[in-house]
Amino acid sequence: RPATAARPIAEISAEQARARSTGIGELDRVLGGGIVPGAVVLLAGEPGVGKSTLLLTVAAACAAASRERGQGPVLYVTGEESASQVRLRAERIEAIDPALLLAAETELSALLGHVEAAQPSLLVVDSVQTIASAQVEGSAGGVSQVRAVAGALIATAKERGIPVLLVGHVTKDGGIAGPRVLEHLVDVVTQFEGERHGRLRLLRAVKNRYGPTDEVGCFDLGERGIVGLADPSGLFLSAARSEVPGTCATVTLEGRRPMPVEIQALVAATSAGSPRRTTSGVDHSRAAMALAVLAARMRVETASSDVYVSTVGGARAVEPATDLAVAIAVVSAARNLPTPPGLVAFGEVGLTGEVRATVGIQRRLAEAARLGFDRAIVPLPGSEELRGVPGMSVLPVAHVGEAVGAALPQG
Structure with a gap:
């Protein structure tokens, strides 16, 4: 028997699926007004384009908003760098908040343990290709590992209603690294683009279950981090x-x-x-x-x-x-x-x-x-x-x- 009976659609509340602002207008524009609880967003981009800097900025903004609303903290899990290296970047871009928790992990079970302990209102994983599961053969970043890690994180997001932001690598031809099924599993796929020697960065939604895919967010990458550009004409x-x-x-x-x-x-x-x-x-x-x-x-x-x-x-x-x-x-x-x-x-x-x-x-x-x-x-x-x-x-x-x-x- 099903766990819950089917109900008329008019009786189902949509409040839990309302998008919540990330605190960064240009990101909200691309996501369709904000991030939906339980949604899994994949952010892909070339090395050095500023993916980690953008998500650290987002994490700090969401942590401040969660603290004001009395919600859980934001959990930022890095497999790319040490916790000290992320702390240094956070200082440089002024992305430090008491409600922003940081963990350096590359093992899936340890990551899920942090989620269980922290009960976060937002989970950021940088990156999905650096996390490995002991239950699956192969090295981190392999097809089977990426599929298993993404599946576990998506299941956690849906069960707990936690929005998850995943960083994804791209291949030489600009495609997202890993199995194609990764793009089908997540709710939103975004591409972060820009010339490495320029300041302008563009964020596009390639797939979005909760909003349009023809919106573009503009960001300025400077010494103090990434800032949204509501008016990029300058x-x-x-x-x-x-x-x-x-x-x-x-x-x-x-x-x-x-x-x-x-x-x-x-x-x-x-x-x-x-x-x-x-x-x-x-x-x-x-x-x-x-x-x-x-x-x-x-x-x-x-x-x-x-x-x-x-x-x-x-x-x-x-x-x-x-x-x-x-x-x-x-x-x-x-x-x-x-x-x-x-x-x-x-x-x-x-x-x-x-x-x-x-x-x-x-x-x-x-x-x-x-x-x-x-x-x-x-x-x-x-x-x-x-x-x-x-x-x-x-x-x-x-x-x-x-x-x-x-x-x-x-x-």
């Missing part, structure tokens, strides 16, 4: 928007989130037999295509020049909607004509020079207006349905030539 736009040739602002979409990006271009006389085409932050193939379209449809010749196209702050602007900003920036650099400081442009450019429709134009315009831009060049297709944006003059264009003419009327 990293992607030049501080002084002076009239300088070779620049054009655009707005990309990371999931549902509009992200402002400044495109910069430089056209210089080549000193080698073969002109260079160098890009950073933009799609190399699309930038090369934009140069070909400008040469064929507008007679903007760059065949004998080195062309450099980059984004400010190490941002990634690889979606087709950045084509128009790249084209305007290149023409601006080639003709040594500055673009107006309040201008923003987005749209895909086809091989015939036509400007194609772009998704999320309304959201892009609203974000640009919020940041002080007052003039936008957008694709003509789809512009009929746009609502007016206060303080923003919108110019729909059908061809890249129209866009360049509007952005650089003096040229």
